[in-house]
Amino acid sequence: MDAKELKKWEAELNICIRCAYCFEGCPVYKELGWESDGARGKIVLSYGLFSGELESSEYIADKIFECTYCRDCVERCSANVSVPDILTAARTDLVNDGYKNEAHLELLDKIKDTGNIFGKELKSPVRNGEVPVLLGCRLLERTEDTKRYLEILEKLGIKPKVVDETCCGMPFGVLGYKDDLATHKEEFRRRFPYKKFICMCTTCVFFIRKNYPDLEAIYVIEEVVKRLPEVEHKKLGTKVTYHDPCNVARGMDMVDEPRSILKEIGVELVELPTSGKQAECCGGGGGLLVTNNPLAEKLAEKRVNQALEIGVDTLVTLCPTCEFNIGNVASKNSGKLKVKNLLDLVWESLK
Amino acid sequence: MEIKKVLVEIVGEENVRDALAELYVYGSDASIHRELPNVVVRPRTVEQIQKIIEYANNEIIPVIARGAGSGMSGHSVPIDHGIVLDMKGMNRILEIKCEDMYCRVESGVVDDDLNRAIKPFGVFYPPSPASSRIATIGGEIANNASGIRSVKYGATRDYVLGMKVVLADGEIVNLGGKTRVEAAGYQIHRLMVGSEGTLGIIVEATMKFIPLPKLRCLGMATFEKLEDAGNAIANIIASGAEPSMLELMDNIAIEAVNTAMKLGLPDVEAIILFEADGKVKEAVDFEMQGMKEICEKHDGKVTAMSYDAKERTKIYAGRKKLFPALSRYKEGFACTSLADDMAVPYSKMAECAMKIHEIAEKNGIIMTAYGHCGSGVMHTKILMDTTKKEQWEAAKNAVEEVYDYVDSIGGITSGEHGIALSKAPAWKRARKDLVEAMRKIKHALDPNNILNPHKLMDAPDDWLTATPIRYRVKE
Numbered sequence A: 001m002d003a004k005e006l007k008k009w010e011a012e013l014n015i016c017i018r019c020a021y022c023f024e025g026c027p028v029y030k031e032l033g034w035e036s037d038g039a040r041g042k043i044v045l046s047y048g049l050f051s052g053e054l055e056s057s058e059y060i061a062d063k064i065f066e067c068t069y070c071r072d073c074v075e076r077c078s079a080n081v082s083v084p085d086i087l088t089a090a091r092t093d094l095v096n097d098g099y100k101n102e103a104h105l106e107l108l109d110k111i112k113d114t115g116n117i118f119g120k121e122l123k124s125p126v127r128n129g130e131v132p133v134l135l136g137c138r139l140l141e142r143t144e145d146t147k148r149y150l151e152i153l154e155k156l157g158i159k160p161k162v163v164d165e166t167c168c169g170m171p172f173g174v175l176g177y178k179d180d181l182a183t184h185k186e187e188f189r190r191r192f193p194y195k196k197f198i199c200m201c202t203t204c205v206f207f208i209r210k211n212y213p214d215l216e217a218i219y220v221i222e223e224v225v226k227r228l229p230e231v232e233h234k235k236l237g238t239k240v241t242y243h244d245p246c247n248v249a250r251g252m253d254m255v256d257e258p259r260s261i262l263k264e265i266g267v268e269l270v271e272l273p274t275s276g277k278q279a280e281c282c283g284g285g286g287g288l289l290v291t292n293n294p295l296a297e298k299l300a301e302k303r304v305n306q307a308l309e310i311g312v313d314t315l316v317t318l319c320p321t322c323e324f325n326i327g328n329v330a331s332k333n334s335g336k337l338k339v340k341n342l343l344d345l346v347w348e349s350l351k
Numbered sequence B: 001m002e003i004k005k006v007l008v009e010i011v012g013e014e015n016v017r018d019a020l021a022e023l024y025v026y027g028s029d030a031s032i033h034r035e036l037p038n039v040v041v042r043p044r045t046v047e048q049i050q051k052i053i054e055y056a057n058n059e060i061i062p063v064i065a066r067g068a069g070s071g072m073s074g075h076s077v078p079i080d081h082g083i084v085l086d087m088k089g090m091n092r093i094l095e096i097k098c099e100d101m102y103c104r105v106e107s108g109v110v111d112d113d114l115n116r117a118i119k120p121f122g123v124f125y126p127p128s129p130a131s132s133r134i135a136t137i138g139g140e141i142a143n144n145a146s147g148i149r150s151v152k153y154g155a156t157r158d159y160v161l162g163m164k165v166v167l168a169d170g171e172i173v174n175l176g177g178k179t180r181v182e183a184a185g186y187q188i189h190r191l192m193v194g195s196e197g198t199l200g201i202i203v204e205a206t207m208k209f210i211p212l213p214k215l216r217c218l219g220m221a222t223f224e225k226l227e228d229a230g231n232a233i234a235n236i237i238a239s240g241a242e243p244s245m246l247e248l249m250d251n252i253a254i255e256a257v258n259t260a261m262k263l264g265l266p267d268v269e270a271i272i273l274f275e276a277d278g279k280v281k282e283a284v285d286f287e288m289q290g291m292k293e294i295c296e297k298h299d300g301k302v303t304a305m306s307y308d309a310k311e312r313t314k315i316y317a318g319r320k321k322l323f324p325a326l327s328r329y330k331e332g333f334a335c336t337s338l339a340d341d342m343a344v345p346y347s348k349m350a351e352c353a354m355k356i357h358e359i360a361e362k363n364g365i366i367m368t369a370y371g372h373c374g375s376g377v378m379h380t381k382i383l384m385d386t387t388k389k390e391q392w393e394a395a396k397n398a399v400e401e402v403y404d405y406v407d408s409i410g411g412i413t414s415g416e417h418g419i420a421l422s423k424a425p426a427w428k429r430a431r432k433d434l435v436e437a438m439r440k441i442k443h444a445l446d447p448n449n450i451l452n453p454h455k456l457m458d459a460p461d462d463w464l465t466a467t468p469i470r471y472r473v474k475e
């Protein structure tokens, strides 16, 4: 196999000292238990593909794609190795070598056909304000919630400008379709031609910051933290737990911001057994929801059980994908745990 | 495949893998070495291990026990192929007995998990290596692991009370016991400590623990001259002080932390971190004051000292970030573990650090000197371009020179990480008599040489060609 993309990561692959520190918190390894399921194992497999000692195979592809991009490994790494970036290179090489996954292709076709991950004709809630706002596929689909979230911005003194946007292209990148991503990026820029904007979705903002370096994507939470204290709002007096989305806590180093919002709106926070940069992943990232849905749900189930064990009935989070995955499992289970977006609480407080 | 079929019958399909990719992953560890096993098994019970070993012994198939695979010298690399036993699935804590101050665990229990489980009882298991977050108790015993606090608390050896072992013929034996003292026959459980998987498969271990200290105080001293820092360390130990940590960082370590991590450590030739712990503040103060004075006597400047947990974290930050920093010290260079943990007499600590720099410079590679000098361990890392053949030749020369020097001053090849493959040639040269005695013991306990064969005393004489190395080297 021509490991064209992995070759660019040779230095990084050599820098990995293979210490296995990245076993400690890797959610996939903790669930499945073979070394190839953990971050080091995946790096070793990537090395094998790069060096030619391994030929691509279904077995290897399963391992390389069974990763949530949670960055727990990066956080614990002895050498600051950017594991997800190496895995993206490996995924791209595997795809270029002919690897095909029906579920992946179906998802990408949906984006190509409709501009969103649901494959539905979704209408943007167009607004003609001043500050461009990117909603992202998941919020685009949640019309009612999104209306309220846009109202939050208005109450905070921001006049949102919403256009007929398209997907940021994350699934192309994460699933190894580099060329398709390049094409899609052009379409994204055409439909959403702004340099500086507010981004409502965690996944989009993190992806855009990495993949569109010329754009300035402000995460909605940064605005809420800044502006909420200046605006009249009430204390809610409720009790919740907060699940740190990987991209927020580890990816963008925002551990305190959501907590300060909860404090501001008078919500008591009961921490989960793992939180902040050590928070366990819900299983929803890195394409795992489509690659291995039962595994993604199993990881979410852990979070649901942890929340119930600490005695709360509401889990709030920020990432719409976490919300979807944990919420889906919570309702399938006992239905005892409500899953909400932190913005829902902000809206309550501003109402 | 025959081996696989037999193993599947013993442990079930879900616990056996022989896909090339899986073998490739289990073929390397945190060392430079790699070799493919024939099959990987994840046993769940002692009985399963017994059956596997009986079968392997009959068929003369190598068996390599593997914990986290964090050994730095090729400990769990299956140089003769065979069966890798991934012990991480056997991770139950079987007993915590506070009144008798011991615990009994399966050997796949991770060190930090054990410490988390016993902490609520106000006790801890102290010999933890830096890798304690992933290292297994079995791997630690087989390596006689020790760590940052071993200067006060000792190594794994000092905490093993007893163990259950599957011997090479499949027999299950209980060695040692649960009591603090024992004067009854050969203490074979102690022989297992440091055996690197060559004498038996440790399946269960009884380890003592001790009360957690109530107070901890950490200080930092900077030195314009590395030599002064080395002498200060030797003097602290000779003074009868009881540090719970005594660490050295040389100028390369400091520079690496500053360039890669922007931590702004003082730009000096050496830093010493010294810590004391205990029950009573006066006693801890006394230790800290004593160490401070010795540092100052050797022209050291004590720049920080604190009991506060947050402050201590700050003081320790540079040491903590040393590994990632070294990896990022020079573009195109990677950090390798070769000649990385020599045991050195205290009086030679400073000279050794300087000698290491001299050898590195001569050979055109970068070497740092740092480590648990209070326990007599001098750590190094070799930073080199691992893709270049000449760099490997240079590293090989440097390693030889370092070990010759260490031997000449009465030091020992490894004070912490063990021998396995990378360190075997130098160690065998230095310890011919010991090697012969060990071969006799090995032959008595494992006549068919199935347990982690060709390691330690039986390892090849050239570490660079002992196995393929894990880096792709351009001609």
Ligand SMILES: Cc1cc2nc3c(=O)[nH]c(=O)nc-3n(C[C@H](O)[C@H](O)[C@H](O)COP(=O)(O)OP(=O)(O)OC[C@H]3O[C@@H](n4cnc5c(N)ncnc54)[C@H](O)[C@@H]3O)c2cc1C
Residues within 6 Å of the ligand: A018, A019, A020, A078, B029, B030, B064, B065, B066, B067, B068, B069, B070, B071, B072, B075, B076, B087, B107, B108, B128, B129, B130, B131, B134, B135, B136, B137, B138, B139, B140, B141, B142, B143, B144, B145, B146, B147, B148, B195, B196, B197, B198, B200, B201, B202, B203, B416, B417, B452
């Ligand atoms: C970043 C880093 C830092 C480190 N720091 C330290 C340190 O401070 N101090 C230190 O001492 N070491 C250190 N090490 C080395 C290593 O982590 C330790 O020696 C550790 O004890 C190895 O445990 P493991 O579970 O990874 O064992 P492995 O590496 O899997 O195995 C080590 C040896 O033990 C044998 N073994 C494993 N389990 C069993 C068993 N159940 N029965 C019989 N034999 C068995 C194996 O066959 C092998 O020979 C470090 C390593 C890394 C990568």
Ligand code: SF4
Residues within 6 Å of the ligand: A025, A026, A027, A028, A029, A038, A039, A042, A066, A067, A068, A069, A070, A071, A072, A073, A074, A083, A084
């Ligand atoms: S990103 Fe998360 S799931 Fe993927 S290898 Fe790292 S720790 Fe494991």
Ligand code: SF4
Residues within 6 Å of the ligand: A015, A016, A017, A018, A019, A020, A021, A022, A023, A039, A040, A043, A073, A076, A077, A078, A079, A080, A081, A083
């Ligand atoms: S923690 Fe980092 S350096 Fe260690 S094995 Fe994992 S990726 Fe490699």
